Amino acid sequence: MTEQLSSIELLEPAPKKKRINRYLLAFLILSGICFIVLIVFFIYFQNTMPLRTADALMNQGRCTEAMPILDKLIEDRPNWVLPYERRITCNMNFQSNVFTEALAYKLAALEDANTIIELKPTTGGYYALRDYILRETASLEVDSVNLFAMYDLANQNVVKAIELGVVPTSYVYRHYARNLIEGNHCEEGLAETQKLIDQTTRQSNDFGQYYSVYLTEAYLCLGDLDKALESAQTITCDDPISTCKSGLLTEIYFQSGDDERALETVNYMINWQPLGGAWRYFVRALIYYEQGEKELALQDLERGDAYSWYGNGVYWYVKAKLAFDAGDKENGILYLQKAEQTLDATYTPLRKQIIKELITYGEEPIRLAPNLPFTPVPVP
Numbered sequence: 001m002t003e004q005l006s007s008i009e010l011l012e013p014a015p016k017k018k019r020i021n022r023y024l025l026a027f028l029i030l031s032g033i034c035f036i037v038l039i040v041f042f043i044y045f046q047n048t049m050p051l052r053t054a055d056a057l058m059n060q061g062r063c064t065e066a067m068p069i070l071d072k073l074i075e076d077r078p079n080w081v082l083p084y085e086r087r088i089t090c091n092m093n094f095q096s097n098v099f100t101e102a103l104a105y106k107l108a109a110l111e112d113a114n115t116i117i118e119l120k121p122t123t124g125g126y127y128a129l130r131d132y133i134l135r136e137t138a139s140l141e142v143d144s145v146n147l148f149a150m151y152d153l154a155n156q157n158v159v160k161a162i163e164l165g166v167v168p169t170s171y172v173y174r175h176y177a178r179n180l181i182e183g184n185h186c187e188e189g190l191a192e193t194q195k196l197i198d199q200t201t202r203q204s205n206d207f208g209q210y211y212s213v214y215l216t217e218a219y220l221c222l223g224d225l226d227k228a229l230e231s232a233q234t235i236t237c238d239d240p241i242s243t244c245k246s247g248l249l250t251e252i253y254f255q256s257g258d259d260e261r262a263l264e265t266v267n268y269m270i271n272w273q274p275l276g277g278a279w280r281y282f283v284r285a286l287i288y289y290e291q292g293e294k295e296l297a298l299q300d301l302e303r304g305d306a307y308s309w310y311g312n313g314v315y316w317y318v319k320a321k322l323a324f325d326a327g328d329k330e331n332g333i334l335y336l337q338k339a340e341q342t343l344d345a346t347y348t349p350l351r352k353q354i355i356k357e358l359i360t361y362g363e364e365p366i367r368l369a370p371n372l373p374f375t376p377v378p379v380p
Contacts (some may be wrong), residue, residue, distance in 0.1 A: 018172035054086055063090035079117055084112045089131070092136065099140070099309040106137040107374055109361045115379050121380055126165030128172045131157040135175070137374075142342055150368035151183035156379040171206050174206075182356040184345045186221035195216055210237030216248050220346040241280070250283055255349040259287050278308035282315040289318055295298075297322070307344070313343030317354060333363050340365045 057066040067090055073083040091109040096102045113130040120126055131302045138150035143206045145275050146292030158172045158179060166172055177196055181189030193214040212235040218230035229252050235245040238258035243251070246269050267278070268285050277372050288296040300320060305311065311319075320335035358364060 013070075013227070022228075029112070032033075051082060051086070052313075054083070058086060058090065062094060066090060079119055081116050088112045088116075088133070092133065103137070103140050103373060106133065106140065106176050110137060110374060117277035117377075118299070122164055124161040124166045127157040127164065127379070128170060130296055131161065131175055131179075132173055135179070139377070140309075141248060141311075143343075143368060143371075144341060145185075145368045145370050146372055147182070147344060148184045151179045153376055155179035155183065158229070160379045174210055174214075181214060181218050181221050182345055184221065186218060186345065186348075189214070189221065190218035202234065205236075208234060208252055213237065213244065213248070216283060217346050220248070220251060221348055223348040223352065225349060227251055228252050229256075240269045241277035245318050247280075248346075251346055254283055254287060255347070259290055263287050276307050278304040278306075278315065280304070281311055282318065285318045286314055289321055294325075311342070313339045313341075313347055313350065313354075315339075316342060317350070329361070333358070333361055336361075338364050338365070341368065 021349040023234045029126060034360065050073055054066040054069040054073070057063070067087065070083045070087045070090070073080065074087070077083070088109045091105045091112070094105045094273070096105065110130070110133050112317050113126065113133050116126050117123075117130065134150055135232040138147055141147045141150060155176060158176045161170070162176070173195065175187055177192035179189075180192055183189075192212060197207065197211050197215070200211070202208075212231055213329075215231040216228050216235065219225070219231060228248070232245060232248050232252060235248065238246055240246070246265055250262055250265045250269070253259075263284065266280050266287070269280055270284070281300040285297040285300035285304065288294075288300060297318060301315065303314065308315070316335045316339035321340060322331035323329075323335055336354055337360050340351055340358070343351050343354075355365060
């Protein structure tokens with residue numbers, strides 16, 4: 001009987017205490033996983049909390065307070081790209097009336113962009129970011145040879161960004177055409193602008209806001225003032241300071257010798273917003289000079305100079321005219337050469353005129369090699 005009972009026992013389920021042990025093991029494993037997840041989350045939270053703090057400050061416009069946090073994050077984690085991105089944003093947003101400071105902010109942003117690209121060399125968006133920074137830095141440049149070199153560098157980044165992949169609506173596709181124009185590659189810029197126009201309609205926002213501007217600039221770059229005037233009529237953007245419709249029309253009119261319409265247009269812009277936009281006062285100074293109003297020309301040179309760090313080609317051209325009138329041939333020639341060196345691509349007709357004047361004095365433009373305020377980083 002005992003032997004029979006033992007056989008039956010062998011057929012019974014395992015004791016309950018063994019099932020409890022199995023449940024306990026599952027509980028312990030689950031608890032361990034949860035504990036590890038909590039630790040990982042805690043570490044992640046601890047590591048990202050300073051970045052979130054910096055983000056909150058930046059969203060409140062308090063970049064000055066965010067920068068030390070970002071600097072420390074970069075020092076502690078030099079391979080993490082996000083703090084670099086935030087620091088670029090702050091540096092690009094900083095404003096200064098001191099040229100060296102304004103340039104330093106842009107160069108700091110450029111250095112961070114170079115670092116990000118070293119860390120993430122296959123991400124197209126970062127090359128697009130460097131294109132943007134280079135374009136903004138170019139806006140502070142005075143010598144056209146440096147200006148053209150910066151736009152060439154910007155376009156190298158545009159090409160790389162497109163090659164690696166950016167969204168089809170990215171601004172880099174537009175920048176490719178405009179960088180060519182502003183880099184003084186007039187024919188190529190015109191051709192690329194036409195491709196953009198062929199892909200849209202004349203009723204589209206892009207056409208009136210961007211492509212018409214590029215087309216006008218390309219024709220100015222080529223010195224074709226008639227076609228520039230025709231394309232300028234289709235521009236829909238306007239601004240009292242920047243080169244949208246009124247600004248480009250002013251450049252076209254005064255380079256065409258139509259002082260009356262040039263003066264009317266530039267006065268409209270200055271009356272709309274008298275502050276800033278030094279180039280407008282320089283253009284008006286040249287018009288006044290051509291009309292024999294030297295005192296008014298001098299007044300506008302002074303007004304524009306107050307809004308400019310270094311003048312531009314039109315400023316130096318007026319200075320040259322005044323120097324020659326005063327019998328100062330040496331400075332007159334020097335100012336003419338300076339004027340030729342500091343005109344951007346949309347002043348091709350004026351540049352040609354200056355070169356002719358230099359030749360009449362037995363002189364030539366001074367040919368300079370690019371001398372950029374930073375060391376260019378080759379695009380891989």
